[in-house]
Amino acid sequence: MVKVNGNYLKLQAGYLFPEIAKRVAKFSQANPHSNLIRLGIGDVTEPLPKACSFAMKKAIDEMSTPEGFHGYGPEQGYSWLREKISEFDFKKRGCDISAEEIFVSDGSKCDSSNILDIIGDGNRIAVTDPVYPVYVDSNVMAGSTGLANAQGRYDGLIYIPITAENLFIAEIPKESVDLIYLCFPNNPTGAVATKRQLSEWVNYALANKSLILFDAAYEAFIQDETLPHSIYEIDGARDCAVEFRSFSKNAGFTGTRCAYSVIPKSLKGKTQDGRDVDLWSLWNRRQSTKFNGVNYVVQRGAEAVYSHEGCMQVKGLVNFYMENACIIRNNLKEVGYEVFGGENAPYVWIKVPDRMDSWGFFDFLLEKANVVGTPGSGFGSAGEGYFRLSAFNTRDNVEMAMERISSLK
Numbered sequence: 001m002v003k004v005n006g007n008y009l010k011l012q013a014g015y016l017f018p019e020i021a022k023r024v025a026k027f028s029q030a031n032p033h034s035n036l037i038r039l040g041i042g043d044v045t046e047p048l049p050k051a052c053s054f055a056m057k058k059a060i061d062e063m064s065t066p067e068g069f070h071g072y073g074p075e076q077g078y079s080w081l082r083e084k085i086s087e088f089d090f091k092k093r094g095c096d097i098s099a100e101e102i103f104v105s106d107g108s109k110c111d112s113s114n115i116l117d118i119i120g121d122g123n124r125i126a127v128t129d130p131v132y133p134v135y136v137d138s139n140v141m142a143g144s145t146g147l148a149n150a151q152g153r154y155d156g157l158i159y160i161p162i163t164a165e166n167l168f169i170a171e172i173p174k175e176s177v178d179l180i181y182l183c184f185p186n187n188p189t190g191a192v193a194t195k196r197q198l199s200e201w202v203n204y205a206l207a208n209k210s211l212i213l214f215d216a217a218y219e220a221f222i223q224d225e226t227l228p229h230s231i232y233e234i235d236g237a238r239d240c241a242v243e244f245r246s247f248s249k250n251a252g253f254t255g256t257r258c259a260y261s262v263i264p265k266s267l268k269g270k271t272q273d274g275r276d277v278d279l280w281s282l283w284n285r286r287q288s289t290k291f292n293g294v295n296y297v298v299q300r301g302a303e304a305v306y307s308h309e310g311c312m313q314v315k316g317l318v319n320f321y322m323e324n325a326c327i328i329r330n331n332l333k334e335v336g337y338e339v340f341g342g343e344n345a346p347y348v349w350i351k352v353p354d355r356m357d358s359w360g361f362f363d364f365l366l367e368k369a370n371v372v373g374t375p376g377s378g379f380g381s382a383g384e385g386y387f388r389l390s391a392f393n394t395r396d397n398v399e400m401a402m403e404r405i406s407s408l409k
């Protein structure tokens with residue numbers, strides 16, 4: 001009989017979202033007339049920018065003509081899209097990233113987990129706690145961890161707590177690690193790193209010859225102009241960092257699917273026998289073998305993000321969600337909650353009131369305000385005592401949810 005990948009059996013049952021669904025279903029059954037507002041989702045709610053849907057319609061029409069038909073495209077993405085990304089997302093911000101170093105894909109979730117295909121065994125791997133669960137689970141699947149303990153932490157991973165005490169910025173580890181996942185602006189805490197904080201990480205990585213996997217899926221939500229959008233704004237990052245970017249959150253492509261990874265040609269890793277190998281060649285080989293590119297229509301849609309209209313429309317979407325975040329922050333602060341994030345990210349991270357834990361606060365909001373959020377403990381044991389509210393919703397829902405929460409006090 002076929003042997004399965006036993007690492008999958010180490011995975012803890014997807015606990016967070018099924019448990020939320022279970023509690024919500026139970027509440028709804030008992031209270032069929034309640035009008036629940038869901039502020040737990042990490043998915044966008046506004047429609048696609050018109051510039052993108054217009055470009056995609058045009059591309060579909062092209063595809064149905066003999067002259068405009070496209071079959072397999074380049075596995076790395078069309079050069080017209082990679083050129084625009086290089087120009088607008090990097091060169092305009094002073095980052096030396098060429099079109100060749102950009103690999104277009106169908107999502108950052110897949111990229112941030114597929115990258116492990118080119119990473120070998122025996123690395124010391126660090127993640128933050130709380131964390132985007134994909135980084136941890138894909139390491140479990142790849143066999144780079146042992147079993148989980150009672151707190152849900154896997155043997156073999158190094159967890160760096162991010163809490164109010166360190167302003168939700170991962171502190172540089174005392175030990176040397178080979179691979180480190182960073183996400184700024186952060187999901188779930190909404191924290192964002194300054195140039196100085198990122199420089200410390202880059203210097204650490206250069207000194208320890210570590211690789212940083214930098215997830216910048218939320219960079220478009222940065223409002224403070226002094227903050228870096230890309231890790232390549234930091235000197236030396238070309239020699240120690242991969243960056244993941246996505247059109248999901250800025251341009252509403254969560255259902256359309258387009259993203260990209262940046263693998264600088266200067267990045268190096270080591271073979272088991274100690275020789276240097278460049279990561280770009282390995283990733284290029286991986287993509288050429290296992291991936292056949294993002295469809296032409298969607299890449300034309302992504303290209304439109306860089307047109308004048310597309311750019312203005314994306315700004316409009318980001319502003320809309322950030323106004324939601326501001327409404328959430330202000331209302332919660334007014335009634336005495338301690339709130340973090342929500343200023344350069346679409347997530348507000350709340351300190352739950354004393355005497356409650358994350359799930360206790362979940363039940364409290366569900367029952368008393370009929371509002372659904374996400375318990376911080378679901379993102380890692382250091383998330384205990386916190387709670388995530390998402391700004392991805394309609395204005396009406398956000399305002400109604402805040403009225404209900406405010407009237408509880």
Ligand SMILES: *Cc1c(COP(=O)(O)O)cnc(C)c1O
Binds near residue numbers: 108109110132187247
């Ligand atoms: C939403 C999100 C992404 C984007 O994922 P896609 O697969 O591109 O939709 C990446 N990283 C984090 C932390 C996210 O929350």
